[in-house]
Amino acid sequence: MARATGKSEAVYERLKSDIESLRLRPGAKLSEVQLSEELGASRTPVREAIRRLARDGLVDFVPGEVARVAAISLGGVRALFEFRMLLEPRAAASVATAGTGDERVLVPFRGLLERLEEFDASFRALDAAEQVRSYQEFYEVTEGFDQAVIAACRNPYLARTIRDLRGQTVRLRHLSHSGPRRMLTSLEEHRAMLKAITQGDAQAAEAACRHHLAQTLQALIDSLTSHDLALGVGVQVDIAG
Known part of the structure; x- marks a missing residue:
């Protein structure tokens, strides 16, 4: 067995x-x-x-x-992000608050910020083809951030709900980072979230997370409605949803 x-x-x-x-x-x-x-x-x-x-x-x-x-539908994506916007900004704020009372909470976020800065410098020096091949490294940083928030969140119900949505959100990541321009924008959004958390600024962390989710949703809408996107019959572009 x-x-x-x-x-x-x-x-x-x-x-x-x-x-x-x-x-x-x-x-x-x-x-x-x-x-x-x-x-x-x-x-x-x-x-x-x-x-x-x-x-x-x-x-x-x-x-x-x-x-x-x-299937991936536009209505489903919107519903998912509406729910994420209720959860993840609150979690980011709670982590920033926890870090003001316990420096150990901030250790992984400081490490991720350093790694992000290193990636940023190397990414900008690459040509377009090399940038595309380096996406996986950026995904690893963003996944590390998401997992660090889940681990540091002091509300177990909030952390568990966010964790349970990971399969859905990870699948959409490959659609939201549709090119180097969006990659760099997402990088700036993660920098803002990391800085707010490491500085213990709960309000800024919450606002930065909400802004990131809104920008990601718009990038997904653009990808799902693009004629260049070929995801087969499993993509349902239901604009009214």
């Missing part, structure tokens, strides 16, 4: 990574038989992994069909 559970976890992490990175496109079919062959696993851990991904909101079950990677 323990071995099956471990295999299910490995399959889950692999499929989750493929969905978040868009290697598995929105709307893609998830055949238990095909995935079992590709991943070298029996159908049981594959089935368990797909069910977990469905609970994460990353997989949809269509009656009469196999499971599919959940």
Whole structure:
């Protein structure tokens, strides 16, 4: 039983990574038989992994069909960000406040700020092709920031809710950073959030986080409505949503 559970976890992490990175496109079919062959696993851990991904909101079950990677719709993105704007600015403010009473809280954020400054200097020196190839490094910094906020947030319910939304938000990251210009804008937004937190300025941290989410939402809307975006049948551009 323990071995099956471990295999299910490995399959889950692999499929989750493929969905978040868009290697598995929105709307893609998830055949238990095909995935079992590709991943070298029996159908049981594959089935368990797909069910977990469905609970994460990353997989949809269509009656009469196999499971599919959940679609990305404009209405769904707006709803997600409306919820995130209620949660994440409050969490950022609480972390900044906690840091004024406990310097240990600020250690990871200071490290991330230093790493961000180093990335900024190297990124601007690259040509366009090299900049695109360096996106993953920036994703690692932003993921580190998000995880640091979750870890430092003193409200466990708030932290858990934000963590539970990570699968959705990580998948959209690849759409929101649609080019070097947006990358640099996002970098400035993360710099503002990190500086506010490390300075213990809760009001500025909350405002910077809200601004970042608003800008990210607009970038996603631009990507989802762009004729250059080819994400297949799983993207539903429902402007009224």
